[in-house]
Every structure is written in structure tokens, then in C-alpha cells.
Amino acid sequence: MSTSAESIEREEKLQGVGCSRKRKEDPRFIQGKGNYVDDIKMPGMLCAEIVRSPYAHARIISIDKTEALALPGVHAVLTADDLKPLDLHWMPTLAGDVQAVLADEKVVFQMQEVAVVIANDRYIAADAVQLVKVEYEPLPALVDPHKSMDSDAPVIREDLIGKMDGAHSKRLHDNHIFTWDVGDKESTDQAFEDAEVTVKENMFYHRVHPCPLETCGCLASFDKIEGKLTAYVTSQAPHVVRTVVSMLSGIPESKVRIISPDIGGGFGNKVPIYPGYVTAMVASIVLGRPVKWVESRIENLTTTGFARDWHMEGELAADNEGRIKALRVNVLADHGAFDACADPSKFPAGMFHICTGSYDIPNAYARVDGVYTNKAPGGVAYRCSFRVTEAVYVVERMVDVLAQKLGMDKAEIRLKNFVKPEQFPYPTALGANLDSGDYHTALNKVLDAVDYKELRKEQEEKRANGELMGIGIVTFTEIVGAGPSKSCDILGVGMFDSAEIRVHPTGSALARMGTITQGQAHQTTYAQIIATELGIPSEEIQIEEGDTDTAPYGLGTYGSRTTPVGAAATAVAARKIKAKAAKIAAHLLEVSDDDLEWDVDRFKVKGVPGQEKTMKDIAWAAYNNLPEGMEPGLEAVDYYDPPEYTYPFGAYLCVVDIDKYTGVTKVRRFYALDDCGTRINPMVIEGQIHGGLTEGYAVAMGQELSFDPEGNIEGNSLMDYFLPTAVETPHWETDYTVTPSPHHPLGAKGVAESPHVGSIPTFTAAVVDAFAHLDVTHMNMPHSAYRVWQKCHELGLDKAK
Amino acid sequence: MKVDLDKVFEIDGSEKNTWTFLQDIPGVASCMPGAEITEQVDANNYKGKVRAKVGPATMSFEGDIEIQEINEENKSLHFIGKGQDTKGTSAAEMDLTASVRKGESGATELVGVATVTVTGKVANFGGRMMTQVADQILNQFGKNFANNVVAMGEGESAEEAAKVVAEQPKELNGLAFAWSIFVGYLKSLFGK
Structure with a gap:
């Protein structure tokens, strides 16, 4: 040239x-x-609102629509019984399970869809929702996934009783969904037996929600003359929606048109197909008029597409010099009442097998058991590839735990165990094939940029004064770009x-x-x-x-x-x-x-x-x-059809100062180095990284969907659910290296999720590091002031001298 | 969510009058702010409703009360109330045992032990306030109950109490109520 x-x-x-x-x-x-879904208006358009269950688990005794139907402006009230003749009261999920479109005899999570009201406008529909009288018989709610497989646990899915052949494996209990494992269990167990040092830690990656600014919605319009269904849907995968709608409704795929107009953020929340979409489409087919359904914020946070909710047990085996010999992970995955995870069909635990991270680990074994609880379905990839956030979290946490046990520096242990540049392409013990990387250069660049030695010295001094300062380091490797159709499909369609x-x-x-x-x-x-x-x-x-x-x-x-x-x-x-x-x-x-x-x-x-x-x-x-x-x-x-996945990586470092009297954690510095291969638009990349880091900060420091023992969701509005604004968000420093992917035509790897995946364990690492000299090895997220204060209090640090 | 409540109210009246009033279910219900018995189904079953106004929102619970036991000997009453709000978004259940006894100071006491379970929107939003709210409702209930018993007696105080009973607000007033919760909350912060 x-x-x-x-x-x-x-x-x-x-x-x-x-x-x-x-x-x-x-x-x-x-x-x-x-031009978002809710901006689109059509002549003769009606609005749908959903009647939802106040109970997490209850039998439906009766549904009385009389009063609602009598309200002027109401066109229809649909229940499962109305959808039954069309065989649309249940629908398939992306994970090989089925989900009730409208509750069929039983509700299995709080705010589950029970009936849908179609009216002239949203106000009338909302009024009519309150007039639908549903009589329930409450049943005991199963909230703790650790109790899902107890012999006396209430059975959540009566439709699956006795069906012990699950979509992914044998089911071990009526509330069990699947067992998925990967790696060589025998050699891993042996490596643990022979190891000089082993460490083990339990961690809970809490339930969160992507909470995009625009909630989910659908405007469906069925043309009775043409026999054609057009739907504007907030979907991250419009063609998949088209295929599923055609399969469900029997309408030829050529007569289904799905349009995703402008979308106000997805972050995985808009991958699945939700009952609201289906009911809007059915209502339009039945009534012959356009029908719009748009979620409220509370409905969005409560019922559509949560993420994470994994209880993980991580273990590492190593020698006394800190060389990692084996990784073992056991996970209990809380999938809620229907398995509606958004994963490629053959991967019920997503790409969790990336959990060996950036390290040369000869032996590894991971096992994930999915269980049902009385919570909303979901398990979407919140700004990450399927379960990669969990994978990176567990390995990065465990490397820190090992470093603390050995009294080693947390940067040094990483440099010692990284896959070396000459080892690429590197096949991991769990079957990933890392395409390219230069982890040493990335981490060293970050350590130099922040003057790591000086920071550790300062930390020593602060500790001597009784002050809490933490330095978190994470060196993550992601797996993105699903995926090669030889292994990746969604409902049978290859992921080209x-x-x-x-x-x-x-x-x-x-x-x-x-x-x-x-x-x-x-x-x-x-x-x-x-x-x-x-x-x-x-x-x-x-x-x-x-x-x-x-x-x-x-x-x-x-x-x-x-x-x-x-x-x-x-x-x-x-x-x-x-x-x-x-x-x-x-x-x-x-x-x-x-x-x-x-x-x-x-x-x-x-x-x-x-x-x-x-x-x-x-x-x-x-x-x-x-x-x-x-x-x-x-x-x-x-x-x-990609020949392989791509493996972006990065090295992140975070410095926090914690007020031991209030637990307030201030992020003093956050340095993020990303390597996404060839950079197509550096400004867009920078924006993606800022967004991902901010969402990572949100998850690590405040976002949480928790439940009380009766299955009531706590904090499902923006009064409680943490969305950081410019006020809370720390200052981000970004950097990069470029290691192109050898198999991608442009050498590019993808970047949007790296900052989310990488930053979350960095915040935890920094917070824990502040307490590391007091033998604290792990603290569960979110690291809100109250929870950090609880740790200070437990350690007696909040007592004034 | 579940809240356990344990309350003792001193009543300026006789044990006998207190016990008599306690067995008057519609009368007792009317002591609960915003509550009333709408129908007596049979000897042990009643239908009732509770209206509460908090800010712009009005919540109206309708439900059933079932008397589990009336124990003359211990002067105790055990009932379970279950209800759903009329908008279908929340549900509540209360298992209450109320009894009358002579206290250590010699005064008549009404003792209430209850478990309140709430589900739905009221738990989602009001969860963190539940203990204080329930506490305030019961305090109001205690006052009203005491006035009713005093009104059963004779003399000036009885007349005054009767007057208060007659003027008793029929609905839970949100703002005044919120204020009393706030005061209660402050007291709980500094009172211990």
C-alpha cells in the first residue's frame, strides 16, 4: 500500500x-x-396490561373477569384458559424448558403473569387490571436454592413431575433442572490430593438485573386480510423472535415481520421472549387490531431477565511457590421457576468453562447444578457472554485467596501463572482455545502506570495507622463471539x-x-x-x-x-x-x-x-x-460462521479507601487496560469501556434483587435498585494494548463486555484487600456502605480509639 | 414478610368489662383504624375490610376473620384474619391471640401476641417500614380499645371516652400516621 x-x-x-x-x-x-417501541403508534391501537400475582407460590382457585369486562373501553381479558385452545398458554424457553405465558393453575413467582387486559388505552387497562378478581390458595414458597433439593421441598413445577430426563441431563429431584460438568474430575481430584497448598472459598454472585433505561415492550399488528403479523419488539435478536413466533403460531415465517426499532439499552435483558410479547401478538390476532404492551419499571426489574444468582464454591491447588496445579469449581445455580436462561442450546452453564482465566492451569473441573426456586425466570448475560462474568469472578477471587494464603503479592502470583505469549493458541484444561494474548505486557503496563510498588508502600503505612486502603487487581480473559455453529446454536439455528x-x-x-x-x-x-x-x-x-x-x-x-x-x-x-x-x-x-x-x-x-x-x-x-x-x-x-471464539483480555487495578466508621468505600483510582485486538473506532471503544465499568461498579457496589423468606422481592424499584449517575461514578482511566485475533478477518475481538466482566471482581478484590491483613479472604457483593460497615463492626474496627 | 408483635395495653377499666368488649368482634374490629366488620357469616366467621390511605394511594383490604378459640377461663381470644387488597397486588394475614389479665401494678391489661405476614406490593415497598407501621396501628388500636372499655363504665371519664369513640377516625390517615411512624422511629433510635 x-x-x-x-x-x-x-x-x-x-x-x-x-x-x-x-x-x-x-x-x-x-x-x-x-424511535422506540413505545413511540410507535398505529391507527386503532389497543393497549395491554398484565394482572400479576402477589404471591410467590399459590394455586389459582378462580379468576373472575366480569367486573373488568364491564368497564367501558375494555375489549378482552385473556387467561391461560383462553390461550389453551390455541396451545399458546405455554411457550418454549431458549434453555430447553417451557414457561407459562399466563399462569396455568398455579403461580410460581411473585408478579407472575396471570391474565392480560386489552383496552382502548393504558389507563383503562390499568383500571381494569384491578377489577380482575383472582382467588389464590397460598403455597409454601421455596426461596433458598440450597433447600431446593431437600426431600420435603415444595415441588415448584408440577408439569414436570416424573419427567426426569431434563433438556441437558438427568434430573435428580423435581426441583432440579440439570447437571453440567466439564474437565477431568479424576486428575483434578488427584492434583488436589497431591498439592502442597489448597484453598477453598464460597461466594455468592447475587441476583441482579441489567435494568436498561428502556423497558421491554411489543407492538403487534395482525393483518387479517394478508394473514401477516408485524411486530415491533424490543429485541436483541429479531430473527430468532421471528422463527419462534412462526413455530409457536403456525404462521409461515415469511408472513411474520419482526422489527427492532431504536433500542434503549439491552444488556441481555432483551434477548429472551417474554409472555408480554406473546400476549400482545395473540391479542392482536384475536382482535384484529394493533395491540401494544410496554412494561413498567417495576415489572421490568421484577419479571423480565434477571442475571447471575450463582452460589459458587471455588478451590485452587498449588505448590509452595504459588504455581497453580488445579482448579475445582462447584456451582448451585438459581434459575427461578422456569429455566429461561439465554445460553446457546448446548451450554446450560453458558461459557463458564472459561473459568481457568488467563492462567496456565493443567487440571480443572467444574460442575454446575441448576435448580428451580419461586423466583422470576431469567439468567440472562448481563453485559457479558453467557456466564463469563461468574467464571472470571470465581477464578480471580481464588487467585487472590491463594496469594493471601501463601503471603504472595497479588500481581506476582498472576505474572507467575499467566499463559505465556509463546503458548498461544493455548488449549485450556476445560476446552477453551485461547486465540492470542500477551498478559504479562498488559499487567506490567498497568503496574507501571499506577506505580504499584508505591501504592503497596502507602497501604503499609495506612495499615500501620489503622486506616483501610485496598488495591484490587484483576487480569481477566473473556470468551466472546458465539459462536462456531459446530457447537453453538439457538433452538437449532447455528450462531453465524x-x-x-x-x-x-x-x-x-x-x-x-x-x-x-x-x-x-x-x-x-x-x-x-x-x-x-x-x-x-x-x-x-x-x-x-x-x-x-x-x-x-x-x-x-x-x-x-x-x-x-x-x-x-x-x-x-x-x-x-x-x-x-x-x-x-x-x-x-x-x-x-x-x-x-x-x-x-x-x-x-x-x-x-x-x-x-x-x-x-x-x-x-x-x-x-x-x-x-x-x-x-x-x-x-x-x-x-466463526471458526473459533475470540478471547479479549485486560488488566484492571482499583484503589479504594474505606471509612471504617461508616463503611463508605471510595474508589480513589480505577485503571483499566483492555486488549480487544484490532480497534475499529477508539472513541466508541472508550465509550463502551466507560459504560461497562459503570455497570460493573453498579453490580459490585449496590445492585441487588433480594427476596424475603415468603418470596417477596425486595427493592424492585429505582428507589432501591442502584443505577449510578455521574454523582456516584468514579473517574475511569483507560489504556490498551493490541493483540489481534489470528482467525478474525479484521483481527478484532469484541469489547463491550470486558469492562463489566473485568471490573466487578476488581471492586471485590479491592474491598477485600483493604481487610486482607486481618485475614479476610472474601466478602460477598454488593459492597454497600452498610455491608462493609458490618465487616468493620465484626472486626471491631469501628470503635473510636 | 413476617412481623412478630407483642403488645401490652393498660386499660383503665375492669377486667370483666375488658373481656366482655374483647368478645364483641365488630366492636374490636372498629378499634383498628380503618377497619370494619361487614358481615357475620356464622358464629366464628366474619367478613371485614380495612382501608388505609398513604399519600395518594388508598389500599383497601378485604378478607375473612375466623375465630379459632374463645377461652373464658384465660379470658383469651385467638383469631386469624386473611385478606387481599381489592386491587389484587397485595395480601396480608394476621394470627392474633388477645387476652385480658391483671397486671403487676394491679391494673387491667390487654395482651396481644400476633404474627403478621404480608405479600405483594405492600411487602415490596413497605417492607422496611412494616414493623413501625404495625406497631403504630396497634398503638392506635390499643387507645381505641381502652376508650371503648372506659366508655362502658360510668361517670365523666366514661362520657368523655364515649365522645372520643364516636369521633374516632374511620380511616387510617396517611399523613398523621406517617408522622407518628416517624416519631416512633426516632424514639426507637434514641430510646434504647
């Missing part, structure tokens, strides 16, 4: 890969011109993704993808990839997503899969076009393909200055002057 000043100037004008191009989405959002690019005669382009942006700036960054590949300025490339009638089939955006899969498809599709363009250029210049070289936005004849054809020239020729026998047009589509 030429590097003359002239060609650099041309390259800059393209605003391609590596450019901090301003987000194309922002002008409409900052002017309030976004797609891009279709059309270059118009005058040289501008339109591209459509199977992914869907929810704030990730796809309109901006996809165009940059095409700009660099094809030499068409970003500004002239239009990106469209989210309409299943126009976009090629894709599995959607979550699990940081857009860059590893969707962007790869985009690059490959662009390269198909470029290959055709080269042939056209050769034809126009009357030379052979081999005589051409690419220079930013044009093909040049090697060694003959001035003999060149720009992409604009070629685009025009593609529609009127082609080599003989070549098909006209300049477009391509690619369905990219």
Missing part, C-alpha cells in the same frame, strides 16, 4: 477502521428523535451472523446486517469497516438493521458477538465485492488482475502512474461495462 501524503489524505477522508468517527446515532438521540452489501451505480453503498444495535454504534462502526475494505467514504454508507423483512438472517447482538461475528461477515462480504471490483478494474484498464494493486480507494496498475480506477468508477462500470460473462451489479452477502 502506498504511503504518500496524498494517499494518507484520501484514507483519512474515508473515516475507516481506526478512526474515532463520531457516532451517527447521536444526532437523533440527543434531539429526542429516537450475516451482512449484505450493495454498492450502487454512483458508488455509495447500503449494508444490512443480522445484528441489531442497542447503543453499540453499529451504524457508525460497520460503515468504517466497509469504508476501509472498499474505499467508499463512511458517510456514503448506509447501515440498516433490525427489520427481518429486509435484513439477512442473523442471531442478533449480545455476548459481544457483533464484532467477532457480524463485523467478520461484513469484512468478508466487502472482500467478495472487492474481488469482483478487481476483475472489473482489470477489464476497464485492459490488464490482468495480477497487474493491479489496491491503494485506499482505487486499483492501480503496478508501476504505471495514472493508470487507475477508483471504486466509484468501478461501481458505475458494474452496471454498464463488465467483462464478458460477468453478472451485472456489485453486491455480496456473507453468512459468517
Whole structure:
């Protein structure tokens, strides 16, 4: 490639890969011109509201709709009995279980959907909800997952009694969902027996909720004449919704159109299909009018898509020098009343097998048991790949616990156990195949940047004065980009993704993808990839997503899969076009393909200055002057099935100061170094990292969905649920290294989730480190002032001297 | 959530009158702010409702009261009340044993031991306030109950008590109630 000043100037004008191009989405959002599901109105539109159960577990004795139906403006009140003839009262979940669309004889979690009211507007519907009289017989609620498999535990899923062949394994109890294990148990157990040092810790990764600013919703419109169902849905995977809706309803998939318009944040909350969507669609089919359902904030926090809720027991075996010999993890996974986890079908514990982290661990074994409780279903990947946050948490915590036991420095133990640069691609003991990395460089860069030695010295001094200062270090490796279709599918559809690019005669382009942006700036960054590949300025490339009638089939955006899969498809599709363009250029210049070289936005004849054809020239020729026998047009589509996952990594360091009298934890410094391979738009990456760190801070320091023994959810409104604003959010310092993925067409790995996955254990590590000299090895999240104070109080640190 | 309550009210009246009034279920119910008996189903079963107004929200619970036991000897009454709010978002249950005894100081005492279980919205939002709220409701109940017993007696104090009983608010007043909870909360902070 030429590097003359002239060609650099041309390259800059393209605003391609590596450019901090301003987000194309922002002008409409900052002017309030976004178009969300709740902004869409249709003539004759009705509204749906849901009647919900106050009990976590109860039998439904009767439902009396009379008063509600008598209210003027009410069109229908639907219950499970009304959906039964259509066989729509239950629906499949992504995890191989079924979920009640409307409660069938029994409610199994608080605020479960019992009936749906369809009325002229939301106000009438809300009034009518209160007029639906439901008589319940309360049953004992099962809240503690540790008691789920007790012999006297109340059976939550009566529909599954006696069905002991689960979707993923044999079920051991009526409240058991699956056992999933990975690794060599025997060699791991042996390594533990032979080990010089072993450590063990129990930790609870609490139930949280992604809480996107926009709640979930659906506007369904059934055209009785065409027999076509159109639905605007807050979905991170519109094509999957289309397939499921077609399978459920029997409407041919060609007559189902799902549109994901602007989405106000997803973070995994908008991957599953919810009863609200289904009831809106059914109501529209039954009534022949558009029906809209939009969640309230409380409904969102309480009933749709929680995350985490894993009780983990981690163990490490090592030698006296701190070399890790084995990792063993046992998990009790609380999935709520229906197994509605959003994981690839064959992975009931998601990508948890990444739990060996960035370390060269020869032996490992992990086992996860999923159980039912009387809580809302979910288990979504909250800004992470499926269960990767849990995996990184357990290994990072355990490495700290081991360091403390050995009296080793927490950075040193990591440097000692990292997979070395020359070991890549590195097959882990649990079956991941780390594509590339340079963990030593990343951590050393962070340690230098913060002057780690000085920080430890300061900590020593503070400890001597009775002050609490903690330094948390995390060196995580993520697994993203689900995924290779040989192992990854959702309901049988392989997890490829797609891009279709059309270059118009005058040289501008339109591209459509199977992914869907929810704030990730796809309109901006996809165009940059095409700009660099094809030499068409970003500004002239239009990106469209989210309409299943126009976009090629894709599995959607979550699990940081857009860059590893969707962007790869985009690059490959662009390269198909470029290959055709080269042939056209050769034809126009009357030379052979081999005589051409690419220079930013044009093909040049090697060694003959001035003999060149720009992409604009070629685009025009593609529609009127082609080599003989070549098909006209300049477009391509690619369905990219990734050969492997990608493995972004990072090194994070956090310094906290804790007030021992109040437990208030102040984040003094947070330094985040991320390596996501090739960087497509550094500004967008920076934004993603700030967002992920802030959500990580939220989870670690305050977010929690807890339950009382009767199954009442506590804190399901924004009065209690912690959403950090600029006031609470610490200052973030970011940094990067670049280790491209060897198998990705662009070398890119994905980044949106790394800061969330990586920062959460960093906060815990920092808080625990503040107490490490007092033999504290672990503290469960959230590290709210009250809980940290409880630890201070327990240790007697809050007594004034 | 479950709250256990244990209360003793001193009554300025005779043990006999107190016990007599305690067996008057509609009368006792009316001592509960905002509560009333709407129907007597049979000797041991009643239907009733409780209305509470907190800020802009009115909650109205409807439910059944079942007398489990009336023990003349111990002068004790055991009943279970169960109800759902009329909007279907919350439910509550109260298992209460009330008895009359002579206290150590010689005064008549009404002793109440209760477990209150709430589910739904009222637990989601009001959970952290439940103990104080229940405490305040019972304090109000105790006052009203005492006035009713005093009114059964004779003389000036009885007339005055009767007047108070007649003017007793029929509904739980949110603001005044919130204030009394707040005061109760402050007392609990500094009182110990």
C-alpha cells in the first residue's frame, strides 16, 4: 500500500477502521428523535396490561373477569384458559424448558403473569387490571436454592413431575433442572490430593438485573386480510423472535415481520421472549387490531431477565511457590421457576468453562447444578457472554485467596501463572482455545502506570495507622463471539451472523446486517469497516438493521458477538465485492488482475502512474461495462460462521479507601487496560469501556434483587435498585494494548463486555484487600456502605480509639 | 414478610368489662383504624375490610376473620384474619391471640401476641417500614380499645371516652400516621 501524503489524505477522508468517527446515532438521540417501541403508534391501537400475582407460590382457585369486562373501553381479558385452545398458554424457553405465558393453575413467582387486559388505552387497562378478581390458595414458597433439593421441598413445577430426563441431563429431584460438568474430575481430584497448598472459598454472585433505561415492550399488528403479523419488539435478536413466533403460531415465517426499532439499552435483558410479547401478538390476532404492551419499571426489574444468582464454591491447588496445579469449581445455580436462561442450546452453564482465566492451569473441573426456586425466570448475560462474568469472578477471587494464603503479592502470583505469549493458541484444561494474548505486557503496563510498588508502600503505612486502603487487581480473559455453529446454536439455528452489501451505480453503498444495535454504534462502526475494505467514504454508507423483512438472517447482538461475528461477515462480504471490483478494474484498464494493486480507494496498475480506477468508477462500470460473462451489479452477502471464539483480555487495578466508621468505600483510582485486538473506532471503544465499568461498579457496589423468606422481592424499584449517575461514578482511566485475533478477518475481538466482566471482581478484590491483613479472604457483593460497615463492626474496627 | 408483635395495653377499666368488649368482634374490629366488620357469616366467621390511605394511594383490604378459640377461663381470644387488597397486588394475614389479665401494678391489661405476614406490593415497598407501621396501628388500636372499655363504665371519664369513640377516625390517615411512624422511629433510635 502506498504511503504518500496524498494517499494518507484520501484514507483519512474515508473515516475507516481506526478512526474515532463520531457516532451517527447521536444526532437523533440527543434531539429526542429516537424511535422506540413505545413511540410507535398505529391507527386503532389497543393497549395491554398484565394482572400479576402477589404471591410467590399459590394455586389459582378462580379468576373472575366480569367486573373488568364491564368497564367501558375494555375489549378482552385473556387467561391461560383462553390461550389453551390455541396451545399458546405455554411457550418454549431458549434453555430447553417451557414457561407459562399466563399462569396455568398455579403461580410460581411473585408478579407472575396471570391474565392480560386489552383496552382502548393504558389507563383503562390499568383500571381494569384491578377489577380482575383472582382467588389464590397460598403455597409454601421455596426461596433458598440450597433447600431446593431437600426431600420435603415444595415441588415448584408440577408439569414436570416424573419427567426426569431434563433438556441437558438427568434430573435428580423435581426441583432440579440439570447437571453440567466439564474437565477431568479424576486428575483434578488427584492434583488436589497431591498439592502442597489448597484453598477453598464460597461466594455468592447475587441476583441482579441489567435494568436498561428502556423497558421491554411489543407492538403487534395482525393483518387479517394478508394473514401477516408485524411486530415491533424490543429485541436483541429479531430473527430468532421471528422463527419462534412462526413455530409457536403456525404462521409461515415469511408472513411474520419482526422489527427492532431504536433500542434503549439491552444488556441481555432483551434477548429472551417474554409472555408480554406473546400476549400482545395473540391479542392482536384475536382482535384484529394493533395491540401494544410496554412494561413498567417495576415489572421490568421484577419479571423480565434477571442475571447471575450463582452460589459458587471455588478451590485452587498449588505448590509452595504459588504455581497453580488445579482448579475445582462447584456451582448451585438459581434459575427461578422456569429455566429461561439465554445460553446457546448446548451450554446450560453458558461459557463458564472459561473459568481457568488467563492462567496456565493443567487440571480443572467444574460442575454446575441448576435448580428451580419461586423466583422470576431469567439468567440472562448481563453485559457479558453467557456466564463469563461468574467464571472470571470465581477464578480471580481464588487467585487472590491463594496469594493471601501463601503471603504472595497479588500481581506476582498472576505474572507467575499467566499463559505465556509463546503458548498461544493455548488449549485450556476445560476446552477453551485461547486465540492470542500477551498478559504479562498488559499487567506490567498497568503496574507501571499506577506505580504499584508505591501504592503497596502507602497501604503499609495506612495499615500501620489503622486506616483501610485496598488495591484490587484483576487480569481477566473473556470468551466472546458465539459462536462456531459446530457447537453453538439457538433452538437449532447455528450462531453465524450475516451482512449484505450493495454498492450502487454512483458508488455509495447500503449494508444490512443480522445484528441489531442497542447503543453499540453499529451504524457508525460497520460503515468504517466497509469504508476501509472498499474505499467508499463512511458517510456514503448506509447501515440498516433490525427489520427481518429486509435484513439477512442473523442471531442478533449480545455476548459481544457483533464484532467477532457480524463485523467478520461484513469484512468478508466487502472482500467478495472487492474481488469482483478487481476483475472489473482489470477489464476497464485492459490488464490482468495480477497487474493491479489496491491503494485506499482505487486499483492501480503496478508501476504505471495514472493508470487507475477508483471504486466509484468501478461501481458505475458494474452496471454498464463488465467483462464478458460477468453478472451485472456489485453486491455480496456473507453468512459468517466463526471458526473459533475470540478471547479479549485486560488488566484492571482499583484503589479504594474505606471509612471504617461508616463503611463508605471510595474508589480513589480505577485503571483499566483492555486488549480487544484490532480497534475499529477508539472513541466508541472508550465509550463502551466507560459504560461497562459503570455497570460493573453498579453490580459490585449496590445492585441487588433480594427476596424475603415468603418470596417477596425486595427493592424492585429505582428507589432501591442502584443505577449510578455521574454523582456516584468514579473517574475511569483507560489504556490498551493490541493483540489481534489470528482467525478474525479484521483481527478484532469484541469489547463491550470486558469492562463489566473485568471490573466487578476488581471492586471485590479491592474491598477485600483493604481487610486482607486481618485475614479476610472474601466478602460477598454488593459492597454497600452498610455491608462493609458490618465487616468493620465484626472486626471491631469501628470503635473510636 | 413476617412481623412478630407483642403488645401490652393498660386499660383503665375492669377486667370483666375488658373481656366482655374483647368478645364483641365488630366492636374490636372498629378499634383498628380503618377497619370494619361487614358481615357475620356464622358464629366464628366474619367478613371485614380495612382501608388505609398513604399519600395518594388508598389500599383497601378485604378478607375473612375466623375465630379459632374463645377461652373464658384465660379470658383469651385467638383469631386469624386473611385478606387481599381489592386491587389484587397485595395480601396480608394476621394470627392474633388477645387476652385480658391483671397486671403487676394491679391494673387491667390487654395482651396481644400476633404474627403478621404480608405479600405483594405492600411487602415490596413497605417492607422496611412494616414493623413501625404495625406497631403504630396497634398503638392506635390499643387507645381505641381502652376508650371503648372506659366508655362502658360510668361517670365523666366514661362520657368523655364515649365522645372520643364516636369521633374516632374511620380511616387510617396517611399523613398523621406517617408522622407518628416517624416519631416512633426516632424514639426507637434514641430510646434504647
